[in-house]
Amino acid sequence: MWSRKVVGWAVHDIQSDDHAAALIEATCRREKVSANQLVLHSDNGAAMKGKTMLVKLEQLGVMPSFSRPRVSDDNPFPEALFRTLKYRPGYPDGPFITIDDARRWVAGFVSWYNDDHRHSGIRFVTPNQRHDGRHIAILAHRDHVYRCARERRPDRWVGGTRDWTPILTVRLNPEHGLDQQTT
Template identity: 60%
Template sequence: MERQRIINVANDAAYTNLPPNQIVPILADKGIYLGSESTFYRILKAHKLLNHRQRSKPCQKVKKPKALVATGPNQIYTWDITYLPTTVKGLFFYLYMVMDVFSRKVVGWQVHDNESSALAADLMTDICKREDIKRGQVVLHSDNGSPMKGATMLATLQELGIMPSLSRPSVSNDNPYSESLFRTLKYRPEYPEKAFLNIATSRRWVDDFVCWYNNEHRHSGIKFVTPAQRHTGRDIEILAQRTRLYHAAKARHPERWSGNIKNLEPVGSVYLNPEKGKANSKEVEAA
C-alpha cells in the first residue's frame, strides 16, 4: 500500500530528519516516485509524524538593500565569521566561511582561534587559486566587521581583482545568504550541544558539514538540487530527469493530479539582497 510505503520511507534512518520537500527530490533522483510533497505532508500529518523533523526555527523575513545579481557560479561570493563554542566559557573558535551566491556552494572555509583580516585574506587567496578566479570576475559581499574591512583584507582583494561589497552599517540582515548558511550549520542534528573539545575537533566537524552541504543537501532555493550540482551545471539534467519522472507518474495515475506537475525549470539569475519586486526573495531566506 502506497500510504504505508510513504510512512516507511519517512521513518527510515536516511530520511527521518528530513521534511517531505527534501525526501521527494532525493527519491526522484533515485528514479522513485511515491507521491508528491503534499501527499507526503498529508499522510505524515495524519499519523502525527511531522513534528520536529528538523532542528530549526521559523525563518524570518529579510530587509533588503540594493541588489547584486549573479547569472552563473563564481560571480558573487558572500562570507562571514561565526563563533563556535569551546569548553572554556567566553572563549570561541572562529569559523570563516565563503559561499557562492548563485550555486550556494561553500567554496572555502577555515577555523581559527582568533578573528583576523590577515587570516581572511589568506582564505580568499586560497579560494581564488582553487576556483581559478580571474581579475574582475567576483564581487565579495560581507558585513562591516573588522576582519572584513581591515587593511590587509582590502589590499589583498585589490591585488586579486575582487570588488568588495559591504553591508550597511548597523543593519545585521544585509548578508542573508551567510546568515542562512550558519543557521543551517548550527541546527544540524550533529552540531555539539555544548562545545567543541578542541580546534582540531571543530575543523573535522566543519569539514564533514561542508561535504554534506555541498554534495548531499538538496537546497530549497535551487529547486532541491545540491550546491555542487548547481555549481557544475549538472542541475539542468537532474531537473529534466525529474520532470520526465513526474510526467510519467502523472500519465500512470492522472486522477491523482489536480493540475500540472510542479515547475522544475532550473533557477535563473540569483539576486543578493534583491530590491522589492526583483525576483527570488524566497530563495534568499532559505539554506
C-alpha cells in the same frame, strides 16, 4: 551565492584580516576566479574591512560589498547557511574541546552540505550539482518523471507539476539589479 556551494572555509583561534585574506586568496586560486569576476559580499566585521583584506581583494580583482549597518537580514545566503550549520545533528551543545575538533566538524559539515544536502533554494539539487552544471540534466529528468506520473495518474494531481526549471539568475538585492548568472 549562485550555487550555494561552500568554496572556502577555515577555522582559526582568532578572527583577523590576515586569516581572511589568506582564505580568499587560496579560494580564488583553487576555484580559478579571474580578476573582476567576483563580488565578495560580507558583514561589516573588522576582519572583512581590515587593510590586509582590502589590499588582497584589490590585488585579486575582487570587488568588496558590505552589508548595510544595522540591517540583520542584508546577507541572507550566509545567514541561511549558518542556520543550517547550527541546527545540523551533531552540532555540539557547548564549545569544541580543541580547534582540531572544530575543524573536523566543519569539514564534515561542508562535505555533507556541498555533496548531499538538497537545497530548497536551488530546486532540491546539491550545491556541487549546481556548481558544476549537473543540475540541468537532473532537473530535466525530474520534470520528465513528474510529467509521466501525471499522465499515468491524472486523478492524483491537482493543478500542474512542480516547477523543475533551472534558476539561472540569482539576485542579492533584486531592487538594484545586481545579478549572478551562469556564463
